[in-house]
Amino acid sequence: MRKVLLLLMVFTLFMACRYDVLEQPEETIMDDFSATTAYPLSIPPFFPPMDIPADNPLTNESVLLGRYLFWEKKLSINQTQSCGSCHLPQHGFSDSAVFSVGAEGQIGERQSMALINLGWARYFFWDGRTATLEDQVVQPVENPIEMHEEWSQVVEKLQNDTLYPPLFKAAFGSPKVTKKRAAKALSSFLRTMISAGSKFDQQRIGLYQFTDSEYRGFVLFQTEGGSPDQVPGGSFGADCFHCHGFGDMQFTNGLFHNNGLDAHFSKDPGRALVTFNPLDSGKFKVPTLRNIALTAPYMHDGRFQTLSDVIEHYNSGGHPSTTIDSFMKFTSGGLQLSETSKSDLIAFLHCLTDTAFIHNESFSDPHE
Numbered sequence: 084m085r086k087v088l089l090l091l092m093v094f095t096l097f098m099a100c101r102y103d104v105l106e107q108p109e110e111t112i113m114d115d116f117s118a119t120t121a122y123p124l125s126i127p128p129f130f131p132p133m134d135i136p137a138d139n140p141l142t143n144e145s146v147l148l149g150r151y152l153f154w155e156k157k158l159s160i161n162q163t164q165s166c167g168s169c170h171l172p173q174h175g176f177s178d179s180a181v182f183s184v185g186a187e188g189q190i191g192e193r194q195s196m197a198l199i200n201l202g203w204a205r206y207f208f209w210d211g212r213t214a215t216l217e218d219q220v221v222q223p224v225e226n227p228i229e230m231h232e233e234w235s236q237v238v239e240k241l242q243n244d245t246l247y248p249p250l251f252k253a254a255f256g257s258p259k260v261t262k263k264r265a266a267k268a269l270s271s272f273l274r275t276m277i278s279a280g281s282k283f284d285q286q287r288i289g290l291y292q293f294t295d296s297e298y299r300g301f302v303l304f305q306t307e308g309g310s311p312d313q314v315p316g317g318s319f320g321a322d323c324f325h326c327h328g329f330g331d332m333q334f335t336n337g338l339f340h341n342n343g344l345d346a347h348f349s350k351d352p353g354r355a356l357v358t359f360n361p362l363d364s365g366k367f368k369v370p371t372l373r374n375i376a377l378t379a380p381y382m383h384d385g386r387f388q389t390l391s392d393v394i395e396h397y398n399s400g401g402h403p404s405t406t407i408d409s410f411m412k413f414t415s416g417g418l419q420l421s422e423t424s425k426s427d428l429i430a431f432l433h434c435l436t437d438t439a440f441i442h443n444e445s446f447s448d449p450h451e
């Protein structure tokens with residue numbers, strides 16, 4: 084009898100604990116990182132420090148959980164799509180489709196973006212509608228043209244999966260699955276996706292010497308465009324550095340510009356969708372050019388198939404409009420680059436490819 088009573092007590096206690104852990108309202112759940120190990124983050128040469136939110140320390144456990152979640156098809160409504168379905172390693176973690184296809188075959192309206200060095204980014208999405216990774220990574224799940232699933236459903240699916248409760252416990256101190264914890268883990272994983280092994284990076288630290296053509300392209304990239312007769316300071320360069328600068332090694336100034344793709348913006352006004360400021364119409368986030376040879380098609384709507392098409396666009400000066408950037412040379416007939424200069428520029432852009440990054444085992448699908 085005593086034994087039965089004891090068993091009953093233990094069982095009640097167990098159920099109470101279970102209730103505690105699983106039914107607790109999300110806001111009251113505290114993360115406990117005391118049993119975690121710090122991720123050995125190494126900041127590549129010449130990169131600035133990475134800002135990591137105090138309430139989401141970068142740990143081996145959260146990075147591992149994030150990797151599982153990134154490749155988890157249960158995040159989509161019909162278990163067909165993971166983040167990795169539209170962010171493929173071989174395409175620099177972007178998509179070769181002009182518009183990514185959603186879990187139910189829905190066609191998106193923008194080209195997928197490369198996931199590279201996002202630990203240093205200040206805005207996310209082509210229109211910059213989120214300012215932290217933690218806010219960004221929860222969006223694709225509920226987006227009707229992407230994974231189209233309710234977070235409450237995802238939480239339930241993961242909680243009932245044998246794989247996830249232990250991974251959440253290791254990362255956050257309890258097996259409770261929450262949207263917030265999933266967001267933290269996904270963000271941690273994305274912060275570790277660092278590309279710094281390109282020829283350009285190696286050249287910076289003296290381990291690679293540019294070929295003559297690559298070097299000429301490198302110089303063109305950072306030289307003012309246009310003829311000095313028409314453009315103050317013009318030096319017949321390609322003028323890419325104003326927006327795709329590499330002072331912080333990222334090949335983007337992290338801001339929003341109109342690079343002259345269209346004369347009208349009714350189809351996709353870009354940044355203005357977020358700020359409601361007409362002066363932001365036609366402006367989009369300046370994307371990194373790292374791994375650019377792998378991430379075709381190009382621009383927010385995937386309109387250009389090749390780097391050559393992109394260079395022709397800049398060479399033409401673009402389409403004048405009310406918000407076109409003053410660095411675009413539309414008033415003076417474009418950059419007027421010679422055929423050799425164009426191919427030199429492309430040779431330099433190929434120096435931004437980092438094959439070690441796309442083949443890095445720690446970013447691959449752990450479910451396979």
Ligand code: HEC
Pocket residue numbers: 153158164165166167168169170183184185186191193194195196197198201204206207208209210219220221223224228229230269273
């Ligand atoms: C159906 C295809 C699709 C799926 C699935 C998808 N994405 Fe994306 N992703 C996109 C597209 C398209 C964009 C650009 C959308 C925009 O600007 O409105 C994008 C943008 C992003 C960005 C912004 C990058 C930057 O430089 O600003 C991040 C980060 C990102 N996705 C992460 C994820 C994560 C994490 C998941 C899984 C939870 C995911 N994506 C699932 C297609 C997809």
Ligand code: HEC
Pocket residue numbers: 197321322323324325326327339340341342344366367368369370371372375378380381382383384393394397408410411428
């Ligand atoms: C005025 C700022 C500006 C200048 C100057 C500029 N870019 Fe861009 N670049 C952008 C913006 C903004 C985008 C994204 C535009 C969009 O998709 O609507 C972009 C997109 C690109 C893309 C496509 C990236 C992708 O992931 O789809 C490439 C490639 C590119 N630029 C290369 C260059 C090169 C090469 C030069 C110099 C010849 C250059 N850019 C000059 C602002 C600029």
